[in-house]
Amino acid sequence: MKKNSEISVIVCFKNAEKTIKSTLESILNQTFKDFELILIDDNSEDSSLEFCKELQKKNNNIRIVSFSNSLKPLKARQEGVRNSNSKYIFFCDADDILPSNSLEVLHDIATETDVDVVCGGFQYVIGRKLNFVYDFKNVLNFDGKLINDLIVNFKENEKTKYSFFGGHSIPISFWGKLFRRDKLIDFEKADLPYLHNFDDTYGNFIIFNSIKSIYFTPKLVYKYYHGGFTSNVNHDILKDFDKVYLLRKNNNLNEQSKNLSNLEYFNVFISYIENCMIVENTKKQDIHHIVNKHLKDGYLNEVVEYFLNVNTNNDLIKSLSCNDIDAFEKEIRKSVESKKLKRKLTRLSLSFINKFL
Numbered sequence: 001m002k003k004n005s006e007i008s009v010i011v012c013f014k015n016a017e018k019t020i021k022s023t024l025e026s027i028l029n030q031t032f033k034d035f036e037l038i039l040i041d042d043n044s045e046d047s048s049l050e051f052c053k054e055l056q057k058k059n060n061n062i063r064i065v066s067f068s069n070s071l072k073p074l075k076a077r078q079e080g081v082r083n084s085n086s087k088y089i090f091f092c093d094a095d096d097i098l099p100s101n102s103l104e105v106l107h108d109i110a111t112e113t114d115v116d117v118v119c120g121g122f123q124y125v126i127g128r129k130l131n132f133v134y135d136f137k138n139v140l141n142f143d144g145k146l147i148n149d150l151i152v153n154f155k156e157n158e159k160t161k162y163s164f165f166g167g168h169s170i171p172i173s174f175w176g177k178l179f180r181r182d183k184l185i186d187f188e189k190a191d192l193p194y195l196h197n198f199d200d201t202y203g204n205f206i207i208f209n210s211i212k213s214i215y216f217t218p219k220l221v222y223k224y225y226h227g228g229f230t231s232n233v234n235h236d237i238l239k240d241f242d243k244v245y246l247l248r249k250n251n252n253l254n255e256q257s258k259n260l261s262n263l264e265y266f267n268v269f270i271s272y273i274e275n276c277m278i279v280e281n282t283k284k285q286d287i288h289h290i291v292n293k294h295l296k297d298g299y300l301n302e303v304v305e306y307f308l309n310v311n312t313n314n315d316l317i318k319s320l321s322c323n324d325i326d327a328f329e330k331e332i333r334k335s336v337e338s339k340k341l342k343r344k345l346t347r348l349s350l351s352f353i354n355k356f357l
Helices: 020-028 048-058 072-082 102-113 158-165 185-189 199-207 237-249 255-280 284-297 300-309 315-321 325-356
Strands: 007-013 035-042 062-067 088-093 117-126 130-134 150-153 177-180 213-226
Touching: 007 020, 007 072, 007 102, 020 035, 020 048, 020 088, 035 048, 035 072, 048 062, 062 072, 072 088, 072 185, 072 199, 088 102, 102 117, 102 177, 102 213, 185 199, 199 237, 237 255, 255 284, 255 300, 255 325, 284 300, 284 325, 300 315, 315 325
Parallel strands: 007 035, 007 088, 035 062, 117 213
Antiparallel strands: 088 177, 117 130, 117 177, 150 213
């Protein structure tokens, strides 16, 4: 009987022919060799699946699972977990790169510390030249301790656990972390929604209910390639975040986590309205329709009531609580004009950096 691999590396892809070759090469060239590579094809229509099949012929540690119906990222990752048999799980996006020692670094720490999750540093790349490294240096948890090279025990500090789900500077992504496989049982069995947005947030909230400890290392284990600025408004974003909000709401958050969760909901809503104005030049009457719809059908009214109860002085909250959509729209337009200018300057800066550096 074939021995199970130590790590299952899960890559979900859909129409990734432009990037997946480099991604898979970086995985197969790891210094740590005791791993299986599980490729989840989410109904690809380009040549990416054929490339993976050809690569599989040359590498006996590759398994491919294909779906004819679109799963979207969250359920695709779940299928990856369901098809894994290793002690540890590592997720990688189909357009990112692993440094050659990533799995070795994470596995060494996991076996030495016996933690449930090891979270490594990453490089965030935008375009050809602009990038920065996020290594947890100078990042504090709620106890005021630096988290680089630090084990956080969630059983002892529930506040830190839920800080992952409400605007904390610790990354919420699936990628860049080595998980113990036995801590993903709830995620594996969950009845997950079809989410295109906030899949990391939703999935990790389920996973971290089972997590008792996590180790943060500043060592670089992942290169995340940002797709750049979009020219379209994502109109599913509020519908998807409603599902995230409901999941949190049903999990008895402590007061600080409730505050963070409500704040994130409000920020997502404001960001969506601003993008509608900036990208699509959405008119006043349409903004009124969107706001009224979400006050009535979504969780926006609940969020507004929460902040009124904690005595917020935010003008946007006050205008929504009085159903004064005119005042709300006017305040938003002030910030939009400033952000339009900033976005234009950012695009020019990126163009300059990529062209001349």
